[in-house]
Amino acid sequence: MVDEQMEVERKFEVDDAFVLPALSIVDGVARQAGAQEFELEATYFDTADLRLAAAHVTLRRRAGGPDEGWHLKLPVAAEERREIRVPLGAGRRVPVALARLVRVHVRDQRLAPVATIRTTRVVRRLLGGNGRELAQVCDDRVSTTASDGDGGWREIEVELVGGGRGLLDAVGTRLIEAGARRATSGSKLARTLGSRIPPESPPIKGSSAGAVVSRYLAEQIDQLKACDPAVRDDAEDAVHQMRVATRRMRSTLASYRPLFDREVTDPIREELRWLGTVLGPARDLEVIRERLGELLADDDVADRDLRTRVDRVLAARRREARQLLLAELDGSRYFRLLDALDALVCSPPLTALAGRGARRVLPELVRRSWKQLRRARDAAAEPDLPDAERALRLHENRKKAKRARYAAEAVAARFGKPATKFSSRMKHVQSVLGHVQDSVVSAAELGRLTDAAADSFALGRAQVLEEERGQQSLAEFDRVWSRASAPKLRRWLR
Numbered sequence: 001m002v003d004e005q006m007e008v009e010r011k012f013e014v015d016d017a018f019v020l021p022a023l024s025i026v027d028g029v030a031r032q033a034g035a036q037e038f039e040l041e042a043t044y045f046d047t048a049d050l051r052l053a054a055a056h057v058t059l060r061r062r063a064g065g066p067d068e069g070w071h072l073k074l075p076v077a078a079e080e081r082r083e084i085r086v087p088l089g090a091g092r093r094v095p096v097a098l099a100r101l102v103r104v105h106v107r108d109q110r111l112a113p114v115a116t117i118r119t120t121r122v123v124r125r126l127l128g129g130n131g132r133e134l135a136q137v138c139d140d141r142v143s144t145t146a147s148d149g150d151g152g153w154r155e156i157e158v159e160l161v162g163g164g165r166g167l168l169d170a171v172g173t174r175l176i177e178a179g180a181r182r183a184t185s186g187s188k189l190a191r192t193l194g195s196r197i198p199p200e201s202p203p204i205k206g207s208s209a210g211a212v213v214s215r216y217l218a219e220q221i222d223q224l225k226a227c228d229p230a231v232r233d234d235a236e237d238a239v240h241q242m243r244v245a246t247r248r249m250r251s252t253l254a255s256y257r258p259l260f261d262r263e264v265t266d267p268i269r270e271e272l273r274w275l276g277t278v279l280g281p282a283r284d285l286e287v288i289r290e291r292l293g294e295l296l297a298d299d300d301v302a303d304r305d306l307r308t309r310v311d312r313v314l315a316a317r318r319r320e321a322r323q324l325l326l327a328e329l330d331g332s333r334y335f336r337l338l339d340a341l342d343a344l345v346c347s348p349p350l351t352a353l354a355g356r357g358a359r360r361v362l363p364e365l366v367r368r369s370w371k372q373l374r375r376a377r378d379a380a381a382e383p384d385l386p387d388a389e390r391a392l393r394l395h396e397n398r399k400k401a402k403r404a405r406y407a408a409e410a411v412a413a414r415f416g417k418p419a420t421k422f423s424s425r426m427k428h429v430q431s432v433l434g435h436v437q438d439s440v441v442s443a444a445e446l447g448r449l450t451d452a453a454a455d456s457f458a459l460g461r462a463q464v465l466e467e468e469r470g471q472q473s474l475a476e477f478d479r480v481w482s483r484a485s486a487p488k489l490r491r492w493l494r
Contacts, residue, residue: 011183134163210354418492439470
């Protein structure tokens with residue numbers, strides 16, 4: 001059984017002579033429960049080059065205490081981590097349920113023990129007026145077998161249970177007044193490993209064109225990595241968000257080609273294209289299932305039995321697509337793409353043009369993406385086009401709108417509100433045309449279901465309704481385009 005919770009805690013360094021102050025006088029705390037002592041032994045697992053530690057991720061097997069078991073902690077925000085627990089079991093191999101959630105960091109490397117930490121822990125619970133537990137204060141005496149880290153120390157951990165951040169601050173203030181110091185290490189493992197942990201890539205600094213775009217790419221790479229465990233967990237909207245991050249990177253590398261060595265970035269773009277096609281089927285079936293579910297529920301001709309049968313068919317296909325996706329995410333090709341993205345951030349392959357000022361270089365590259373969109377729109381607006389050809393041109397229009405949107409989004413940190421507004425209007429164009437494309441795909445899916453179903457009348461009617469929805473979205477396009485093409489929206493590009 002897998003258990004999950006959000007951990008919010010703050011650590012303090014203290015000397016051996018430190019005396020824990022009375023914390024029952026802190027606002028909101030009614031009393032401090034009696035102390036409980038535990039002996040804990042935790043074995044930490046990582047790759048030989050400490051990839052998890054470098055990513056501020058900890059994976060351990062802990063024996064002793066009320067929460068013994070396997071613990072995986074993933075960073076969320078300052079002092080906040082997502083903690084996933086699995087029962088201890090008989091073996092010492094990392095449980096599959098946890099190993100898959102760190103695959104984005106570990107890739108095809110082996111997980112093995114890297115440190116053992118023993119802790120004598122004294123726990124005091126802080127209770128509210130109704131007896132509800134607000135926080136735990138853990139007084140830890142730690143010993144390790146570190147080679148170049150800290151071999152032993154004492155620390156205080158304050159972990160929220162039912163209390164809020166204000167309580168964390170108040171208890172922290174009380175501890176500091178008594179002589180405690182805010183911890184300099186984020187975890188016991190980080191303090192144990194010390195300088196063995198690989199240094200983080202330095203932040204990309206500067207105001208050059210290359211620096212502005214490289215920072216945006218780094219954000220999208222981080223987003224892709226953050227989505228990976230969520231996709232493996234089948235979290236809501238995770239596939240969509242991972243696909244969006246992939247598209248943003250690929251589009252940015254296309255829009256800003258002159259800033260990068262294409263011998264390096266063109267292969268990355270192709271691999272991002274591949275990843276997009278891998279994510280596509282699972283995401284498309286999510287959209288189709290949701291759209292058809294709503295459509296059939298609104299259509300009083302489709303009874304509950306038919307809606308259930310359609311949903312089961314689509315759910316089964318989505319499960320198959322998800323299994324294929326997970327197989328690719330566990331494959332060497334995906335891991336090598338992650339390696340290439342890491343290298344892209346660590347040492348951006350910039351050209352001489354990238355070293356010039358952002359104001360002199362970037363607006364012209366955004367303008368190019370706008371011109372491509374305008375040409376695509378003009379092509380889609382030609383009269384007397386066959387329906388199939390118009391649909392293809394509108395889809396191309398949508399892709400160009402995405403590129404213009406992401407091109408502006410990538411430089412919004414430098415150009416502010418004008419770039420943000422331009423990106424927003426491009427998103428409106430993309431969204432309307434997205435609804436048109438979703439209707440085309442859903443109507444086609446209904447056609448296939450109609451051919452294979454006994455109750456073809458209801459599905460046929462739903463297909464007509466879906467086509468009508470697509471026409472309504474298409475009618476909205478002219479209004480959205482009028483606003484998106486206003487000249488004043490592009491003044492910042494001059």
